[in-house]
Amino acid sequence: MHHPPPAFFSRSAHMVWLGVFLAICSSGCNGTKADPTEIVIGHYGSMTGSEATFGESTDNGIKLAVEEINAIGGINGKKIRLITYDDKGDAREAGTAVTRLVTKDRVVAVIGEVASGLSLAGAPVCQENGVPMISPSSTNPKVTKVGDLIFRVCFIDPFQGSVCAKFARESEKLKASKAAILTDQASPYSVGLQEEFEKAFAALGGTVVSKQTYQAGDQDFSAQLTAIRGAEPDVIFVPGYYTDVGNIALQAKKLGINTALLGGDGWDSSKLGEIGGKALDGCFYSNHYSHQDPSDRVQDFIKKYNAKHKQTPDGLAALGYDAARILFQSMQSAKSLGGADLAAELAKTKNFDGVTGRISIDADRNAVKPAVILEMKDGEPHFVTTIQPGE
Amino acid sequence: MSVSHPMPAASPIAATPFRPTGPLMGVLPLAIGIVVAVLLHVILPGFVGPYYSRIVIDIGIAIILAVSLNIVNGMTGQFSIGHAGFMTVGGYTAGLITYYGSYFIWGTLGKHGVFLGTGEWLFAASCIVGGLVAAGAGYIVGLPSLRLRGDYLAIVTLGFGEILRVVLQQTGKVLDDGAAIRAAGWSQWLPPPVGGAIGFDGIPKYTNLFWVYTFVTITVVVAYRLKHSSLGRAMISVREDEIAAQAMGVNIARQKVLAFVMAAFFAGVAGGLFAHERGVIISPKDAGFQRSFDYVIMTVLGGRGSISGVTLAAIILTALPELLRDFEQYRLIVFALLLIVMMIVRPQGLFGIHEIWHFWRRRSR
Amino acid sequence: MADFTQTLMTAAAIGSLYALIALGYTMVYGILKFINFAHSDIVVLGAWSSYTVADQVLPRLGYDSRTIPPLWIGAVILPLIMLFCGFVGYVIERLAYRPLRRAPRLNVLITAIGVSLFLQNLGQLDFMFGASPEKMPALLPSWELASFSFGTGEATRKVVISLVDTMIFATSGTLMLVLEYLVFRTKLGTAMRAVSYNTDTAALMGIPVDRVISFTFVLGSSLAAAAGFLYVMKYPGINQPAHTVWVLLGLKAFVAAVIGGIGNVRGAVLGGFVIAFVEQFGAFYISSNYRDVYVFALLIGILLVKPTGLLGSPLREKV
Structure with a gap:
């Protein structure tokens, strides 16, 4: 059991450190090859941890939107594939997940996060790599100030x-x-x-x-x-x-x-x-909206969501759904799916009929839309009034 | 506590072909480490892409934290689960320096200079200052260890992290333009404006492979030299048997506090690197117990006092959740099961108190 | 005055919950000398299985969400949950902790963290309890047993003693008395204390150490289950299983055990009430911003003055 005092310079120690170094170096390959018949989009959210319920709802909403668009043939003949990564509600993990989405999986756009703190961690990575990001529900004004590729569909x-x-x-x-x-x-x-x-x-x-x-x-x-x-x-x-x-x-x-x-x-x-x-x-x-809104887009959404996920959608699910649909709409009309073209198209969004209201994107890439006030009665929210922006 | 392993006793030094002595013992590994860091920085990103580079950076930061925690938990046998607290102290301090410092020095808030330019040196200095402030915190938290032992101390260190988390939540908004900074009066600087619950956003993102692995090298070399110095032996003696150590004339109190201070210093440096990493916003949450657990797990998995073992554990435990990413919700379950099984099959950790090359040499002989 | 009394009563109810959880920590610590980090997850399991049982069983018995079932249903569910969690506690001890009996304590602690991570993330899966909060069906009517007012006119403030709070107090009080009897008046309790005093000597005296340790886990886990049950009775909106707040609840209960003097059954109860009072009065009279800080600051303070806790006996140094 007795060992001589080890040293950094013994040959065996060299081999170990070299091994560690090589292991680090060789632990990867470059980005995956793109499949020409599909378009990949990414979502990062808290799928585990304290905020898992928020991440799951958003993901469910996005999945529904993806399913719908694929059912009608995708975008310009290409199917949409969604990659979702868990960030455990942790900023470092969010940064890693987004880095993986934009540099390894080569997604054309990223949807996420719910929490503003995590969106702020992910947004610079998207901005730098030229991939547009849409936050479904981060309300902190700072988020879209990160750069011209960062959007949101909720109000601030x-x-x-x-x-x-x-x-x-x-x-x-x-x-x-x-x-x-x-x-x-x-x-x-x-x-x-x-x-x-x-x-x-x-x-x-x-x-x-x-x-x-x-x-x-x-x-x-x-x-x-x-x-x-x-x-x-x-x-x-x-x-x-x-x-x-x-x-x-x-x-x-x-x-x-x-x-x-x-x-x-x-x-x-x-x-x-x-x-x-x-x-x-x-x-x-x-x-953003009232469940009692009789309009088709709201009732349709609630019905479909219920059928797919066996629960009533919450606000985060609706926002995830809208974020994905605005993205798809822009993809359809964009010149190319390159970051700049897509972002330019996203910025043009005007009066988009979303579940969560009529959404326009303003110069600061924030959503402009009316808010509704709901009153709780017997455990159900009831519509009271609508308040327009700038009123 | 029973003595489970004999201390690595001095025995005749095996003849190795290349074995510098004296001051070179410390300087050479450092030089080699820095060369490796430069190589990593220059070669790796082009070779494996930003995602894997980022994981390698995370691994480096985890190594610093785990190896430094090992000084307290592994070598001195104390039990700290507030290591993330020290990291956060260092991170916030370093962030304060580079963020507001950049404004006062260059009049801008963004990143300044190129690779190894002035901005990066400010960043390196800020990491060291962060480490020093964290070391101060380590001194304060280490003091109870004079009176408390074992799990009591653990709970105090954990309490430190939780208190820090709540206190950081009360801080004010980050001042995000020059006018606001100039107009800020005393009341706005105390407590410092570091963002409250959302975290310290806007810290210039200086962290790169070079700096991370330079600090990794320093940490590992210092820990290694410490382990084989008289100071380190004294620490190990505290771990093995306090009463016997005291009888041999070891100043137990001094060793314990010193271990805390040193560990906290490196944790603070790691915090500085963490705060300046791209796609990271240091926030009060980071001071909480969950992040501390990560590093405790690394030290135990690596083996008490085994620097190479802990390094390897830091690599594995940082990379593993990434490899398991495709399993989504199941990855943490798998992770937890691996941890339990590992503890049962190999309770002494990967390498016990030994270094990796001990095993190598035994086999090659 | 009304506010003071109200805060006092809240603290008493919460204190009894902390005490119940702290008992599990203190018993396990007393014997195995490690912080059972998975203990708070047993509380979660107790809470969520209470919900699952109530949610599945009540509609079948013809009670919808608006009618309050008779008292006996709660009285049946509670022991069932305690038995179930006691069994889970046994399984955990048998599979995860027993193989580590001779390993360094730090390893057992890491294993406990592993078990805790495992239970949390398993519980969060959709086919288990899911990741969203749920509503515990009411098992008790929301009666006010007594209410009295302070002040007159506009400034009148009511202090309410609700049935739920009284039941929590009564149930946990009963359980603590049963435990007290078990530990100090029965053979098994004597064996437990012997094992906690010195495991090896106890083994030499013919005490089946492993069985006693298993029993301790069963006991601690069923008390945790009871706490989980009472917890969801008081707070019907149940946090999802992997929420950090559960870990924090466990930590506070452990702090209670430490403050009272770890390994000391009566100390754990005392500690539970002390931290509940500090937490509630601190939040009310000083600031709610620092609610968690008060608990940990008190802990550090007490440990520095009296390192073995309020009722702890001085450490014996063995050479």
Whole structure:
């Protein structure tokens, strides 16, 4: 068992380090060969980890869109193939996944991510390699500022924040002058929306009387809600995800808080009403569309999604679906599938009839579209009003 | 704790054809490492493409973190699961320096200079400063190790990471143009504006194969020299038996804190490299326990105190999830099963306390 | 005053959940000297299997989501879940931990992390529990057992004692008393304490060490299952199995065990309440931003002052 003191210079040690070096060098080959009969697009999202439900929904929406386009013959005779990579909700993994998509799998476009922080990690990689990226649901203004190839199909925090503030302040149903805010401090989406809401609400003459925070996934909100109860607000703004809002509503009711909760598009999921139930009655949230919208595009989408994935689509699924469809539309009319041509075509998108509203892409590559306000009744969201951008 | 392996005792040195002594022992491997780093930097990207280059960069960063954690966990026998915390401290510090520093020096926020240009030297310096700040944090976290042992210490280091995560969430927005930076008053610099929950976006992306493997070389050489120095022997003696070590005149407290400080320094450097890597945004999440677990797993899988073993484990564990990428949701299940099986079949890790070439030599003899 | 009382009651309910989970950590640690990182996943398993059973069984018995089933259904589900998770705990111990009995503790710890990763990612698959949150059907009516008010007029604030909170308190209290009896008044408990004191000596005294360790795991896992069950009764929106928040819940419970003095059954209960109080009052009176920080800061503080925890006995140094 006794070994001589090893050294970097023994021949055997050299062999080992050389082996390691060679192993690193030879561990790969260049990009895969393209199949001329198909077009490959990529999606990166959290398929495992805490945010897996968001990634899965988006992926389901994209898959539905891909299936539809392939059913009618694909794009210019070429079928679409979707490659989805998991990023575990981790920025480094997101960067790796996107690098693989754009440099190894040679996708023509990338869809992703839900979380703004992860979109910000992936976007520079797409931009540098000349591959357009469409984020279905990253609302942070910074995302599309990365470069001229980065787009999104959802609205951005400042718009949604002002929509919520305006509704809280001016609608007949709320007429709030005092607002309390309960933010998910671990989520950039929630923090961003909270900041914009606070700004807009103050500009409209309201005051924020209590600011509380939680961490995504927390189950107990009693301490925060008790503090909010003491501040006696007219409305409680909860810019979080549906995964937490159900529990928040239940506990607010338990504490005897009858003040309406108000939230953003993160609320949109059938799970919200399922979990919150009656406790959510009289609460509002802003969203991209209403499930009750009688128009064909919405009802068709809900029906098809239900048939394929055996569940009601949530907002993220609808946004994933729209992102993919806008991409396909641009592919059809683009001069070539090169990054610059495709991006130029994407930028031209005007009044696209999406499930999540009539989408136009503005000069900053953000989607311009109206927001709707929904009211929860018996666990179901009901349409209240539409707020146009720039109103 | 039982002594499971005898310490590598001094025995007659086998005659090898080439064996420099004295100061060359440290300098030569360093020089070779830097040459390799340059070669990697120049040849590899053209050879295997950006995706594999990126994995190689990730592997390098993982090696630095795992090898440095091994100083605490493997050599000194303490148990830290807050290593990602030190990494994050270093990453944020280095990012602050290059991001705001670039503005104050060159008046722009972007990347400055070419390969080995001024920008890159600022970046290298920032990594070192990041390492120093992390070492300071390591000193503070290492202090409880004087009173606590084993899992208690583990929980304290874990608590450090979690506290850091929550505190970083409270920081302000990154100032993203010159006017905002100039207008910023004292209140905006304390706490520093590093982005809060979304992470520190906008750090110039300097990290490349050259710098990563230069720092990998430094880390590995230092760890290796340490292991065979009197200091390292003292650390190992703390691992094997504290009471006996104390009886032999080893200053246990000093060894433990020193191990923490050194490990934290390299973790901080790795954090600097990580923060400047393309397609990465360092965020409060990185300080959490999950990333720390990754490196603990690498040290245990590699073998307690085996530098080459830990290096190999870092390579395998970084590359494996990528190889398993096509399995999507199943890859982490496979990963977990491999881990359990590995621990059961080879509890001492890949190489135990030995280096890879020990096995080589035994066979070749 | 109302707010204070309300916070106090919340803390008491949460504290009893922490205590239940902490008991599992402390028992395993007491005997095998390692942090069973997979323990929190047993809590998850308890929570999600409670949901699965309730979700499958209730409609077949003719209760839709709006009617509250009679109390006995919950009283039947709870022991079933405890048995099931106890069995899973046994299997994990037998397959993953027993082969490592003589290995360094760090290895067992890594194995535990591996088991935890495995359970999380398995649970997240679609054919298991899935990756989206679910709603636990109500097994208890949402009665307010008592409510009293402070203040008058506009400023009136109610303090509510709900049936759910009372049941949580009562059930976990009962379980803790049963455990107390088991550990301190039965032969098996004596064997457990002997093994925890010194495994080798215990073996020499004819105590079947492996069987006692298995039993400890079964016991700890079933308590975790009970905590999982009570948890979803209180918080019907169940987080998906791989959510980091479960790990954090487990960590906090472990912190509770450490604060109380690890290996000490009564200490774990005390620790559970202490951290719940610190967490809730800190969040209410100082700032909710730092809720997790209070727990870990308290831990570091206590360990520095009293390294063996509140009720821990001083470390014995063996030469």
